[in-house]
Amino acid sequence: xxxxxxxxxxxxxxxxxxxxxxxxxxxxxxxxxxxxxxxxxxxxxxxxxxxxxxxxxxxxxxxxxxxxxxxxxxxxxxxxxxxxxxxxxxxxxxxxxxxxxxxxxxxxxxxxxxxxxxxxxxxxxxxxxxxxxxxxxxxxxxxxxxxxxxxxxxxxxxxxxxxxxxxxxxxxxxxxxxxxxxxxxxxxxxxxxxxxxxxxxxxxxxxxxxxxxxxxxxxxxxxxxxxxxxxxxxxxxxxxxxxxx
Amino acid sequence: xxxxxxxxxxxxxxxxxxxxxxxxxxxxxxxxxxxxxxxxxxxxxxxxxxxxxxxxxxxxxxxxxxxxxxxxxxxxxxxxxxxxxxxxxxxxxxxxxxxxxxxxxxxxxxxxxxxxxxxxxxxxxxxxxxxxxxxxxxxxxxxxxxxxxxxxxxxxxxxxxxxxxxxxxxxxxxxxxxxxxxxxxxxxxxxxxxxxxxxxxxxxxxxxxxxxxxxxxxxxxxxxxxxxxxxxxxxxxxxxxxxxxxxxxxxxxxxxxxxxxxxxxxxxxxx
Numbered sequence: 384x385x386x387x388x389x390x391x392x393x394x395x396x397x398x399x400x401x402x403x404x405x406x407x408x409x410x411x412x413x414x415x416x417x418x419x420x421x422x423x424x425x426x427x428x429x430x431x432x433x434x435x436x437x438x439x440x441x442x443x444x445x446x447x448x449x450x451x452x453x454x455x456x457x458x459x460x461x462x463x464x465x466x467x468x469x470x471x472x473x474x475x476x477x478x479x480x481x482x483x484x485x486x487x488x489x490x491x492x493x494x495x496x497x498x499x500x501x502x503x504x505x506x507x508x509x510x511x512x513x514x515x516x517x518x519x520x521x522x523x524x525x526x527x528x529x530x531x532x533x534x535x536x537x538x539x540x541x542x543x544x545x546x547x548x549x550x551x552x553x554x555x556x557x558x559x560x561x562x563x564x565x566x567x568x569x570x571x572x573x574x575x576x577x578x579x580x581x582x583x584x585x586x587x588x589x590x591x592x593x594x595x596x597x598x599x600x601x602x603x604x605x606x607x608x609x610x611x612x613x614x615x616x617x618x619x620x621x622x623x624x625x626x627x628x
Numbered sequence: 629x630x631x632x633x634x635x636x637x638x639x640x641x642x643x644x645x646x647x648x649x650x651x652x653x654x655x656x657x658x659x660x661x662x663x664x665x666x667x668x669x670x671x672x673x674x675x676x677x678x679x680x681x682x683x684x685x686x687x688x689x690x691x692x693x694x695x696x697x698x699x700x701x702x703x704x705x706x707x708x709x710x711x712x713x714x715x716x717x718x719x720x721x722x723x724x725x726x727x728x729x730x731x732x733x734x735x736x737x738x739x740x741x742x743x744x745x746x747x748x749x750x751x752x753x754x755x756x757x758x759x760x761x762x763x764x765x766x767x768x769x770x771x772x773x774x775x776x777x778x779x780x781x782x783x784x785x786x787x788x789x790x791x792x793x794x795x796x797x798x799x800x801x802x803x804x805x806x807x808x809x810x811x812x813x814x815x816x817x818x819x820x821x822x823x824x825x826x827x828x829x830x831x832x833x834x835x836x837x838x839x840x841x842x843x844x845x846x847x848x849x850x851x852x853x854x855x856x857x858x859x860x861x862x863x864x865x866x867x868x869x870x871x872x873x874x875x876x877x878x879x880x881x882x883x884x885x886x887x888x889x890x891x892x893x894x895x896x897x898x899x
Contacts, residue, residue: 406897407897407899408899409804419898455634457634457639457641458738460636460894460897461636463636465633466634467632467634468632468634469631471630472632473736474735474737476735479735480736483663483666485666486666494662497655498655498659500652500655544736547736
């Protein structure tokens, strides 16, 4: 522990070194015996992300974008290599960050604020900030979370997670669930985030979003990191080298 | 600031203040249990009351069947057996299938394994406690002392934890071969009849008695019947088997919890 803390003091938020990740499944034989089937999702990935950077992860479906974010979030086991993160890491995947479907958004937020250690004296303002971001009107407290549209649910998820003030925020196609208005609000929130010196990684298919929001982007292709640079160069590389081929 | 190092062998998480971290993890465990409960009771008018009503009514149905139809004269004895066998069936199946979800939907942040351990133990304890309420009421109605109020729930919780731990031992196999779960359920059904759940050991004969003597469940139910009802079946138990059950209880319990982190990490990349 000492070694890690000294190494990371005031340094990168995320360090990925020689990361290999494979998924496994049993053979599809009747008795499911024999060597497991291995699918290599990430191959020898290395990069560093500094505090306050907003980095887009680009790539086709199956390139390894979600796997990379899951690995950084600590949700899956690497085959080899290491991931070191400095600060609270929150992953926002899809619309629902784990809220209870048959409770209202408001009740969910009150319960989850407790679970995510929002101090008691700040809970009211926390709830207000989420409600203000969501702009759901009466639906925020009257309607079950499951009865909200995907876009509305996405607002709640995004509003809640970002209001928790993580030091590292990983977003996996989250901004795709909302309308234009939501995206604009989310972008503003993300900018505020970066101003505070927090780190964001966004996996997205939206190249405009990547260029607009992110200063840097990495491109994944078939599990390999094939480009790491400014977001505009990355988009160009992605369009010319990955999409065209 | 929390530093996390993720490698093949583990996901190591540093913590600034252990006391605060433990308190937060316990809150999270409580939330996971609450969420599980809410998922079960969501559409019912009586809501959380079904946690108590369901095992109580189930036990009363059996009580009716075996007192009225089978002329078993001791409802207290029967109730103890039914409550514990229900705990066996539910906790064994729950333990065997517990590799299927390690997050309970708290997806934003990786939960420490101890959150899952707290949540699992809390859930089993709660489930077993609810099971025991009907039995406590019946025993009180039948004139047993107030001692049943703390002791029956404690016994039910220990019984639940034991069978949950046994289930956890086979959960990796269930993950690989989900069909095994069906056999676990049938095993639970077999235990209903191949144990002294319905009749005390002192009333069993032949093969039923022989099987019961080597059945770990007997070593929970018979001491309880002796303690509360003065049933003499406990003196027929084999002490060596009792010690093995006791050893196995601690062994499976500790091993099950110890393995949880490793299993969780391993299964994160398996489908």
